[in-house]
Amino acid sequence: MKAYIQGAGCISPQETAAGGPFLESVKSYEGNRLAVADPDYKQWIDIKMIRRMSRVIKMGVGASQLSLQDAGITMPDAIITGTAYGCLADTSVFLNKMVTQQEEMLTPTAFIQSTHNTVAGQIALMLGCHAYNNTFVHRAFSFENALLDSMMILQEGNAKHILTGGLDEITDHSHTILSRFGLFRNSISNSADLLQTPGEGTINGEGSAFFVLSSEKGNAVTEMQTPATLYKPSGAVETAVFIKEYLGDVMPDVVISGRSGNADEDMVMGALERKLFPGKAIAGFKHLSGEYPTASAFATWLGHNIIRTQQVPEAVLLSGTAPSAIKNVLIINQYQGTHYSLLLLKAC
Amino acid sequence: MEKLMADLKAQIIEQLNLQEVKPEDIGDDQPLFKDGLGLDSIDALELIVLMQQHYNIRMANPDDGPKIFQSIRTMAEFITANQKA
Structure with missing residues (x-):
């Protein structure tokens, strides 16, 4: 199977959402954790909606909008995402409140937005897209399986353009827990040197990348x-x-x-x-x-x-x-x- | 009543994460929903929880919601009446 990339958008620790020359300069970080370089999300999201969105939702909506703009498409025929951790920040808020408030007086927003498919759902709500909407939660194969599903749908001829993305966020809690497993270096003075100086552990990261995939070549440059x-x-x-x-x-x-x-x-x-x-x-x-x-x-x-x-x-x-x-x-x-x-x- | 209304404005801004809204931007009689402050049905649930958390008041009849949550003043009046009772 194959698909054509009609558009791509990425929000990452680099200035990938800014639209300048391709990785002409890179941002380096100190420590063991990279955070996304947040663009101004208000360019895509109404201020009344943005107040409820956690970072990963904003990252997802932002990158999806970038890819749709890049493809010149306003309405995809399906929305498919892959995420291992889902909406961690809202999950953490909800679980914390369950404990501290002894399972009473829990606010709805964190609960509603703590599920893994919130991002795909939010994108669909904003676009008014009632088409196929699915989220794959398969740890480090989540994005790959989102791609696979997209390609199968394209092959079946049930969709022309599919919005497909992969995304995950770091929260303070998740970083602390994952650090206990020894996954990350204690600290690194310059993240840009990470791959030149292999050691014990890596550095934590996060980001969101979306693609408009199509069965037809159109103006695509990548298959x-x-x-x-x-x-x-x-x-x-x-x-x-x-x-x-x-x-x-x-x-x-x-x-x-x-x-x-x-x-x-x-x-x-x-x-x-x-x-x-x-x-x-x-x-x-x-x-x-x-x-x-x-x-x-x-x-x-x-x-x-x-x-x-x-x-x-x-x-x-x-x-x-x-x-x-x-x-x-x-x-x-x-x-x-x-x-x-x-x-x-x-x-x- | 004035202090209660000021407290409510601050609590609503925090609970609903109303970015770029300051307490002084919310009028005492300004509608909270639709064309006023623009709150929606999820916010209504948040307001019910807010009243339970901060004022220990449970809404006995959900149908009263639109009247109680009409404005900051109607909320304050409801809280005052129910706290005295």
Whole structure:
């Protein structure tokens, strides 16, 4: 299966929503947590509605609006999102009130907006879209399965344009809990150096990336192939076979690597890159987005823009050189060394 | 009554997260819903909880809502009447 990217929008710790030159400059952070660079959400959301929205809802609505504007489409035929954590902030507010108020006098807003499908629902409400609306909550495969569902619907011919996105947010609570698992470095002085200095743990991230996918080429510059996922491979050999089988005869011009700065994970990724793609341009992205379960949505936005602009920004290039004509971009994402996913993007 | 109305304005702004609205922007007799402050049905539920939390007043009859929540003044009058009782 395949789909064409008609439009893309991204809200991330970088200035990706500002619409300037593609990653001409990057923001670096200190610590172990990257927060999105919030655009002015009032450009898309009525002030009477925005007051009820938590950050992840605003991120989702904002990125979806950016992608629709980019595609020149006002009404999609379906809305599909992928998120691992959903609306964490509202969930946290609601649960806290349940405890502190002994399950009495609970306010409705946090409850209503604490479900994972709130973002897709809110987008539909704002657009007045009564079409298919679904949210996939499959940890680090959430975005990939949202893409898969989108492509199946497009293949069935039940929709022409589908709004598909992946998003997750950090809250103080989630960061504290995930930190206890030892997922993140204690601190890093410059997030831009994350992938050059592998160590114990990565840095926490968040973001939202949406795409308008279509079965028809139209003005699209990027064609997306069906994503593939591999859970808990037995080792690098199994992962290498998985990648080879996915690619077939295709050799990517650029590989977007899911290196996270975690030494154990990056050792595997580095070995795969050297074995399968010697001399090819290898790009990283988690020093820009941070690590989160739907970071592959950011990688997809990055890959699409590499094809659109036919350039690999210096800020993401880890090794190798890209050819003057970039035709194929392969995203190899991994999350905690257990969730591997592949997505091939082609210039069209 | 004046102090109660001032308190209510501050509590409503906080509870409903009315960004960019200041207490002085809300008139004592200004309608809270529709063309007035623009509150909606979810806000009505929030106001019911607010009255329980801050004034320990439960609304016995939900049909009275539109009358009680007409304005800051009607809310204050309802709270005053029920707290005395």
